Amino acid sequence: MAPAPSHCHATNGNNGAIAASDTPVKTQHCARLLDADEFRRQGRLVVDLIADYYAGMGEYPVHPTVSPGFLRHRLPAEPPSRREPDAFAAAMQDVRDVILPGLTHWQSPRHFAHFPASSSTAGALGEALAGRHQRRSLHALHLPERLLFAGGGGGSILGTTCEAILCALVAARDRKLAAIGEGRIGDLVVYCSDQTHFAFCKAARIAGIRGRHSREMPTYRDNAFGVFSGALRAAMRREADAGLVPLFVCATVGTTQTTAVDPVGELRGAVAGGVEAVDSFSMNAHKWLLANNDCCVMWVRTPSALVAALGTDQEYILKDAAAETAAADGGEGVVDYKDWGITLTRRFRALKLWLVLRCYGVEGLREHIRSHVGMAAAFEGMVRADARFEVVTPRRFALVCFRLRSPNKKTANELNRRLLEEVNAASSGPYMSSANVGGVYMLRCAVGSTLTEERHVREAWKVVQDRATSILSKMEIIM
Numbered sequence: 001m002a003p004a005p006s007h008c009h010a011t012n013g014n015n016g017a018i019a020a021s022d023t024p025v026k027t028q029h030c031a032r033l034l035d036a037d038e039f040r041r042q043g044r045l046v047v048d049l050i051a052d053y054y055a056g057m058g059e060y061p062v063h064p065t066v067s068p069g070f071l072r073h074r075l076p077a078e079p080p081s082r083r084e085p086d087a088f089a090a091a092m093q094d095v096r097d098v099i100l101p102g103l104t105h106w107q108s109p110r111h112f113a114h115f116p117a118s119s120s121t122a123g124a125l126g127e128a129l130a131g132r133h134q135r136r137s138l139h140a141l142h143l144p145e146r147l148l149f150a151g152g153g154g155g156s157i158l159g160t161t162c163e164a165i166l167c168a169l170v171a172a173r174d175r176k177l178a179a180i181g182e183g184r185i186g187d188l189v190v191y192c193s194d195q196t197h198f199a200f201c202k203a204a205r206i207a208g209i210r211g212r213h214s215r216e217m218p219t220y221r222d223n224a225f226g227v228f229s230g231a232l233r234a235a236m237r238r239e240a241d242a243g244l245v246p247l248f249v250c251a252t253v254g255t256t257q258t259t260a261v262d263p264v265g266e267l268r269g270a271v272a273g274g275v276e277a278v279d280s281f282s283m284n285a286h287k288w289l290l291a292n293n294d295c296c297v298m299w300v301r302t303p304s305a306l307v308a309a310l311g312t313d314q315e316y317i318l319k320d321a322a323a324e325t326a327a328a329d330g331g332e333g334v335v336d337y338k339d340w341g342i343t344l345t346r347r348f349r350a351l352k353l354w355l356v357l358r359c360y361g362v363e364g365l366r367e368h369i370r371s372h373v374g375m376a377a378a379f380e381g382m383v384r385a386d387a388r389f390e391v392v393t394p395r396r397f398a399l400v401c402f403r404l405r406s407p408n409k410k411t412a413n414e415l416n417r418r419l420l421e422e423v424n425a426a427s428s429g430p431y432m433s434s435a436n437v438g439g440v441y442m443l444r445c446a447v448g449s450t451l452t453e454e455r456h457v458r459e460a461w462k463v464v465q466d467r468a469t470s471i472l473s474k475m476e477i478i479m
């Protein structure tokens, strides 16, 4: 048999023969990299593994007790130098026995921490199928017409919110600098609230906005941690009077810590005098819409601003004209998405999202969301029915922020920190997370796992109550 061509070494990620070795790899083996029968056999192993994982999900502790680095001791330090017989099956066994038990199981029905990272079988298979290019409008969201292709705007699918915010910010920055002169980049000021995800300030830094020009407007519990549009307007006026240039306001519908909602309409009014729509909007379909990681949809009002900032051939005016002509002809025009985002090479996320929409339907997705909201409302009811507890911020969507009341304000945070620790330590119990807003530490119960049923929510509450009883009685003994 002839030695393999050298490029085969580099493309073979499956068996560790990455560096050129002095033992020639056989051509027959290269052919097997895309062998249809081999693929069927290996594919079945993967599907079985995932299916077993889904079926046994409830059995795993949601949050493993392993420490960082534990895998180093359980897996060989070096990859094998040559293909081992049936290496794929052996690797799957390692995944099952060694790797899976060390993961936090975000798909567990007892996962109530952070936010959902929802998965579905259609999403998983869509991920596996990804390979071609396609566009899709999510009319189900009732977005303003001007953000859609039909209204002169347009949408794109990116990986994450961090990416979407950066693209929008860079487009806004360049549009502004084109008007006031490049030299004034140091005068640009951007606004968000003290509840906005760090993604925004990080994007501002990458976009060259000075750190001290990222303004975090304070929020308060009385106002359910939303931004005050009046305060924002005053801050912008002050800054403009001082010779600075207000550039960008980032509003959030459902903040990360407490799902607070900024008054988007009012803010938009404060910025530009009552325009109905925002300039851009993004949403993570990988959070709650069953599109497995990663999948963030973004719409913009003025695609040409994105293209001006991120396009690579400076022909955007022509292209926009071509797109407009095509749109006028009833088509959606041609979009070169490399000019709408950071990357040239893109994963085919649209296929995954399309498969999810197609398989579950808009109404099915609505039911999915409503059922989580219903379960969260039930959890909220249980918290309210126990006088020892309080619901800290009004429940919106499917997140309940709650805490134990404490006679001693000073130790309340400590008490609740301990409660969360004990809740999460309960074997086969729930896994929740925390928020600390305005100095108030609270527990977060975020319903959203695909597998969560009412009984999981009831059981989770039972664990919280039991742990609280135990902690409070220990405290009484001490006192």
Ligand SMILES: *Cc1c(COP(=O)(O)O)cnc(C)c1O
Pocket: 115, 159, 160, 161, 162, 163, 197, 199, 252, 254, 255, 256, 284, 296
């Ligand atoms: C999750 C989340 C983000 C970050 O999303 P990525 O997709 O991880 O970048 C930003 N903002 C809000 C409100 C979020 O909930």
